[in-house]
Amino acid sequence: MKLHSDAVTAQTGLRYDSAAKAFFGLLGRFPAVLRQLPRQNAVLLQIAGTIPDAAQVNEQLRAWQEENPCVLSAEYRNRRIGCAFIIPKKQPDETVCGLASAVTMLAADLGMRPCCMSCGTESAYELYFLDKNGVTVCPECRAELAEKLAAEQEKHAQEKPKYAGIVLGALLGALLVFGMTWFVMRQSRISVLTAYAGMVLGFLLMKKLGKKVTLPAALFCAVLCLLGSFSGIWLHSAQSLAAKNRDMISLLDVMHDDPDFQPFELTGGAKRAHDMLFGDMESLKLASEITDGHIRMFYENPSAGKCLLHLPALCRIPIYRAEGREILMDMLFGFLSVAAGTAMSIYPILRGRKTAYLLRKPVAA
Numbered sequence: 001m002k003l004h005s006d007a008v009t010a011q012t013g014l015r016y017d018s019a020a021k022a023f024f025g026l027l028g029r030f031p032a033v034l035r036q037l038p039r040q041n042a043v044l045l046q047i048a049g050t051i052p053d054a055a056q057v058n059e060q061l062r063a064w065q066e067e068n069p070c071v072l073s074a075e076y077r078n079r080r081i082g083c084a085f086i087i088p089k090k091q092p093d094e095t096v097c098g099l100a101s102a103v104t105m106l107a108a109d110l111g112m113r114p115c116c117m118s119c120g121t122e123s124a125y126e127l128y129f130l131d132k133n134g135v136t137v138c139p140e141c142r143a144e145l146a147e148k149l150a151a152e153q154e155k156h157a158q159e160k161p162k163y164a165g166i167v168l169g170a171l172l173g174a175l176l177v178f179g180m181t182w183f184v185m186r187q188s189r190i191s192v193l194t195a196y197a198g199m200v201l202g203f204l205l206m207k208k209l210g211k212k213v214t215l216p217a218a219l220f221c222a223v224l225c226l227l228g229s230f231s232g233i234w235l236h237s238a239q240s241l242a243a244k245n246r247d248m249i250s251l252l253d254v255m256h257d258d259p260d261f262q263p264f265e266l267t268g269g270a271k272r273a274h275d276m277l278f279g280d281m282e283s284l285k286l287a288s289e290i291t292d293g294h295i296r297m298f299y300e301n302p303s304a305g306k307c308l309l310h311l312p313a314l315c316r317i318p319i320y321r322a323e324g325r326e327i328l329m330d331m332l333f334g335f336l337s338v339a340a341g342t343a344m345s346i347y348p349i350l351r352g353r354k355t356a357y358l359l360r361k362p363v364a365a
């Protein structure tokens with residue numbers, strides 16, 4: 001739900017600052033800011049002023065919150081009352097304005113007096129936006145605050161990424177993508193979500209460990225995650241090809257020892273290899289293309305490690321062509337997955353801090 005700015009303005013007298021996407025002005029005697037919370041059906045109301053007995057006001061606010069199901073939170077802290085309201089579907093503007101006026105009256109009853117939120121002086125204060133929040137400051141406090149904000153801004157601008165953390169985060173991300181890809185492929189077919197999830201986790205880790213993430217660092221992480229995804233695919237494929245090679249070896253051994261063997265006597269790996277080679281017309285045709293060179297490759301590559309080294313050559317053996325095509329498809333999936341993960345998370349990762357340390361006067365549209 002969204003509030004209608006005309007209705008809110010008419011009912012409260014607050015004006016709308018379109019840059020802050022917030023209403024501002026006086027509610028009763030109190031400087032106030034009312035703004036919609038991002039991606040939620042809720043608004044935040046902030047009323048500046050001082051109340052002698054903070055414990056009492058919080059008790060009253062809690063009681064008031066319990067009476068009103070639309071009130072998500074209500075608290076007095078640092079010379080400001082902050083309340084969050086749900087915007088109901090029915091009569092959104094009336095409900096929110098009604099709650100705002102109720103809390104204002106409660107504040108007046110409790111003896112709240114408008115003041116500078118920083119020093120508490122009750123004269124010459126003015127309402128400002130500090131980033132998105134409503135604050136009141138007097139000219140003296142304003143100068144002090146501006147200085148502090150400039151220092152914060154400077155500090156943030158000079159904040160350097162921690163390269164060791166970035167590299168470690170990217171490596172951990174790639175390892176996650178690798179492990180998840182390999183694990184998921186063991187259970188079933190590769191899914192686009194696998195590398196995507198690992199990728200997003202990798203970005204978060206890099207951000208956490210590296211503090212500040214630059215574009216090259218994010219791309220570095222994406223490339224490592226892509227390698228992680230491919231490695232998971234290659235390892236899984238090498239393991240399954242090694243198992244097939246071992247089956248083939250056991251079949252060839254049986255055939256070598258007993259040229260008159262009967263297929264129905266075969267068991268285990270030799271039977272699996274026999275079924276693969278002679279199972280249907282298509283595989284029979286493929287089997288007839290197998291050369292002595294191919295047979296040598298079965299014997300030379302009984303382990304996953306060996307298969308990993310000779311993956312492209314193995315995929316050219318006629319009976320493994322389908323596996324070769326599958327690896328390429330899986331790699332395409334891995335690539336799309338990493339690309340999607342990068343596209344979805346690179347912007348929030350690069351954007352960094354949300355606050356800009358900006359103090360400015362509200363402006364009505």
Ligand SMILES: [Zn+2]
Pocket residue numbers: 116117118119120121137138139140141142
């Ligand atoms: Zn002040």
